[in-house]
Amino acid sequence: MGKNNYTLLDGSFYFKLLPDGSVDKSKVVCSFCQTELKYHRSTSSLNYHLRAKHSNAAKKGHAKGQQKQSTAPLKNAHQHKPVEEDKLTTAIAKWVVINFRPVNIVEDAGLRDVLRVACCDESYVLPSRGTIVSRIHSLYETEKATKLKLLQSANVVALTGDHWTSVSNQNYLGVSAHHIDTNWTLLSFALTVRQTEETRVQHFCDVAERWDIARKVTTIGADSALTLITAERIKSYQHMPCIAHSLQRSITAAVLHSGFEHVLTKCRKLVAHFKDSPANAAELKREQAQRDQDVEPLIQDVQTRWNSTLSMITRLQTNKDAVRVTLDLHKQINTPAFLTDAEFEKMGKLETLLEPCRYVTELLGGEQFVPCSVVLPALCHLSRLMEVSEDDPDYVCQFKEAFTSDLSKRKESINTQWLKVATALDPRFKDLKCLPRSEREEVWRLIKEESAKQCYVEAKVSEPPKKKMSLLVASDSEDEEEAAADTPVARYRAEPSISMETCPLKWWCAHAGAYPSLAPLAQKYLSTPATTVPCERLFSLSGHVVQKKRAALSTENATRLLCLSDWLREKKQEGKLTQQL
Known part of the structure; x- marks a missing residue:
């Protein structure tokens, strides 16, 4: 051993430094290639490593004593290197979580080369998969402790939950917490995503007990089916059904009973004609560009996405002329029929009816502002807009009457x-x-x-x-x-x-x-949410985590990844807002 207590063989090796600053004298690291070796108080294996891997550098170092002169700077470099590597490891772990990258990405040689260039260190070695998983677990426990402190300081807490089925046909329940802190800031974050076999309210109770907030919970927000079960089994909590779900179902019922469904079917066929064919989509883009319009694809409505029907008819009306010309370029057997002027007028009426509903659902689904107190004023506003007037066509009257009737029935089941x-x-x-x-x-x-x-x-x-x-x-x-x-x-x-x-x-x-x-x-x-939108946003993240290539992901790891992703995204957003202020 040389004069320096942290190096061996004239600085060719140095003892491994732990994150807390202590030295692990059972392991050494090669100064040339950063390979980690075990040390048993004998330098025989170390000399063998130098001769086999770094013969030229070892000869020069021993012949002229250059390694002795560089011992001091090597020591300083090695003191800082573990700290920088620790920051990089944490950054990689956060990147994996926030951007839903697979953990085995650390085995990618391309990523290693990029980081070597960025660090100006050709000897940098990516952390192992086990190291990244361990760091993710550590980040999860740290952020969880922060959330526990927030909940401990809260007077009351509201919970929302929703269910989601993964690609492997497993049922998951996501639960989020909502409260107003002492600074009167509305806070909302995920508590858990757990695998369940059936819709049971007891799961909410288990989550509340685990986070030590059982006595603070005021309301449980969930869809209507879960709310009925909740009302039967738990008397101590108030129950808040998802108002946006109720509103969307009233819209669906009104569309079915007012004669709009036939026209919407034609719209869906038109959109599918361009969505399912890259050639047709390319022709539409060229036509849009020639008309100096925004080059944008048509939108297909989805039953599970609120306001997607409004987005579909709005985009189709904006590109009406471009779609008509593109269809005329190639008349084929399977080419869908274009809408008539009367049908476009009907779509315009439907757009006028759905626009206030879109505004209300987005208002009630917000997490950065108070939504619960807006429910009754918003529904009252919709009721006034849905009053039948003498100028309304029959199909508009039917829509308004069906919407008002269905929404009135659903209002009886809300709190x-x-x-x-x-x-x-x-x-x-x-x-x-x-x-x-x-x-x-x-x-x-x-x-x-x-x-x-x-x-x-x-x-x-x-x-x-x-x-x-x-x-x-x-x-x-x-x-x-x-x-x-x-x-x-x-x-x-x-x-x-x-x-x-x-x-x-x-x-x-x-x-x-x-x-x-x-x-x-x-x-x-x-602090009570009016919808289950926070949990539905959580399940939007779930689709990126529990996917086909990761269908075997354990429930515990899925919970850590999803909750940590939600927490880190929230912290990142808060950081951006602070910079803007």
């Missing part, structure tokens, strides 16, 4: 009471104009009751003197009237409503101190 309270606690809609006058006072009565319970809990914690409480009980009727007029609920109702563009959470952040008994209620009701 209307919860939505009413959420609407009242939103300073944009607290006038409750979306409700009949006869129902408004009942909502405020419910809020007063919950507010009184909140005051009682706070009073019980602070343990006020009994004499003071008896004085309150013995107050006369005039004092009671004055006190009633000065209650937090009355003062909140007297506040001016804010504009639609103003965020209700910012308003509550500024006024929470003035309404200490109402602020926790606002956090409770305004």
Whole structure:
């Protein structure tokens, strides 16, 4: 051993440095090729490695003593190298997770060459598959600990869940958590993606217990089928069906009962004519370019994608002339018939009917703003737009009547009471104009009751003197009237409503101190999602992870990859927003 305690054979080898800065003296690394070798207090195998792999460099080093002169810089380089390699390993692990790359990509020689050029280090060796998997597990545990702290500081938590079937015909349940933190920021992130055999509410309870939030859960959001089972088996949680699903089903029912389906079938055949043939698609693109239009493909509607029917007819109407000319270029037996002017007029009417529905579904499916309090005002707005007028054609009247009738039936199964309270606690809609006058006072009565319970809990914690409480009980009727007029609920109702563009959470952040008994209620009701869109976005990621080439992926690894991808994407998005601000 040389003078330097970290090197061997005049700097030809150095002991392996661990991530925590300690030295592993059972392993050494070659300074020339970075090969890791075991060390048993004998340099025989090390000398053999030098003679076999680096004979010229070894001879020069021993002959002129050049390695001794370079011992100090080698030491410094090796001290920094593990740190840089650790950063690269973490970056590769994050890349694999966020961009859904297979772990065996670290065996790709092309990636190795690219990183060697980027690092200006021709000796860089990619980490092994096991190292990347281990790093992914470490990142998952770190991010999970961060999410646990967020949930521990939350007063209440809302859950949403949805089911998805993988390519290997396995059923998965995804669960997301939603809450408003102390800074009045709405947070939403995945909790788990677990394999299940059937739709059971007990899975939600298991997830809540595992994350230690069982006592904090207020609502469980799910599709209608799961909600029915939930209502039967769990009484302690409120249940929020997916409003966007209900709205989409009402649209489907209205289309079927209004005579639009025949025209939509012709539209689908037209779109398929260009989607299924690269030659036809290329001709359409040339025609679009000649007309100085945007070169864009036609859109085929999909039953499971909301608003895709609207996107299909809008894109088809925009490219009506280009499609007509392209079809005229080659008249074939299988060429679909083009729509008539009357049918295009019918499509225009349908577009006008579906556009407000698209706006509402996108509004309710947002994660960065409060959606729950918007449900009743949005449905009231749609009901007004769907009122039949004298100028409406018969098919439009049929659509409006079918839509209104179906949506009214579905509104009976949603948690209307919860939505009413959420609407009242939103300073944009607290006038409750979306409700009949006869129902408004009942909502405020419910809020007063919950507010009184909140005051009682706070009073019980602070343990006020009994004499003071008896004085309150013995107050006369005039004092009671004055006190009633000065209650937090009355003062909140007297506040001016804010504009639609103003965020209700910012308003509550500024006024929470003035309404200490109402602020926790606002956090409770305004944090509830109106749809299962967060979980459906999670399953969009699932399609990239649990695919045919990875169908044998274990449930545990699938959970780690999907949740970690969701968490890292959220952190990346927050970083971009911070830079913009």
